[in-house]
Amino acid sequence: MTMSAEPESARSRIRAAVDELRPELIEFAADLVCEPSVQGEEGDAQALVRTRLESLGLEVSEIDASTVDGLENHPEYSDVGQEYDDRPNLLATSPGCGEGQSLLFNGHVDVVPAGDVEQWSFDPYAGEVADGRLLGRGASDMKGGVAAMIYALAALERAGIELTGDLTINTVIEEEAGGFGGSLATVLDASDAVENADAVVIPEPTGFDQWIANVGVSYFRVTVQGKGVHAAETDNGVNAMSKLLPIYSALEELHDERKTTVHDDRFEEWHEHTVSLNLGTVRAGEWASSVPDEATLGARISHAPAETREEIHDIVEATVREATADDPWFDDHPASVEWFGWRGSSARIEPSEPIVQTVQSVAETELDRPAHAKGFPGGVDSRFFVNYADTPAVCFGTGAYNIHGTDEYVPVDELVDLTVALAVLATEWCGYEVVDRD
Ligand SMILES: [Zn+2]
Known part of the structure; x- marks a missing residue:
């Protein structure tokens, strides 16, 4: 049974749901930080993600990069010297209740090494929360973003909101080493979820701006x-x-x-x-x-x-x-x-793309942030979706706090804001119905 869907009521339901889920969101992000998932060691972090997705009632499929046809001969592929055993990429789709546009959230679970841990003022892999901050390697790049995209889906369910189009959660390995066995393998695997996605949003730490272009390297x-x-x-x-x-x-x-x-x-x-x-x-x-x-x-x-x-x-x-x-x-x-x-291709989508516009309007109304459409002067996984899946892709996430350096962290309030924004974005992009749960 469905009720008429007023945007304001959907948004307030989402905010309320995220507020209720806040402790769980932080705990899940902290659990991810506790997994030292440097390149080659992403398996345990992916197992955590899998368990969480399954507890949301989703069917999770795996993409093993070593079995993806054409990966090693792909012009973008570089051998980064790692086997792919026990390092799956994950895909899970929450099917829409109608014919709305579909959306895919992509995030990497790998992190760069912590470097000299003596230089840190806390244990990079303890997942501590202090002074309103989640502390540790990957907190902002980008385990916080991964937690936010999963809890955006959890919040929609809790809020009694059914999306009209499909929402897919996709977590990948190896982004920090170029993304070849991660997002490139995911794109080349050409599953329905990827082929049918009408847009991709990657919650990399962009400071609540959007990256819609990147240089090649x-x-x-x-x-x-x-x-x-x-x-x-x-x-x-x-x-x-x-x-x-x-x-x-x-x-x-x-x-x-x-x-x-x-x-x-x-x-x-x-x-x-x-x-x-x-x-x-x-x-x-x-x-x-x-x-x-x-x-x-x-x-x-x-x-x-x-x-x-x-x-x-x-x-x-x-x-x-x-x-x-x-x-x-x-x-x-x-x-x-x-x-x-390694070498990376450039990519660019237009600021007029509907997904860029939608992210902008959600960021403005929900977070009072402008979400400027910027170019990123490095390599980023969105290029694979733009160049090889013909799907517009943007990065949009929290601020970047000491990423790739010592004392990485993310403010918990930013994680909460991001989760709200991603959930509202999904309703705006995919369409929705409010389900009467009584
Ligand atoms: Zn990143």
């Missing part, structure tokens, strides 16, 4: 040869470091040029420039009294959503070629450019 190294001789005969050798210098300068110039020529308004409203080229490492020589016979420069270059990774690789390789063209040494000893490590 590639790592490369340039190696040049020299001629090693004893220091007493320095002038008879060829110093590989000297040969690297014009390349170093040319790449610095490329960074300066791209800062002023590559533009994307989603980034530049919030950041000084859209893309960057970081010269990160130099290695040369082994001994102070030998002329170094080899030098290597390691770098990270990002590219805008309007550029492709192939274009960026061509630009870097051409820059190195031009920097060495006038020096005959390179005729017989060409500089090599090697693309290594």
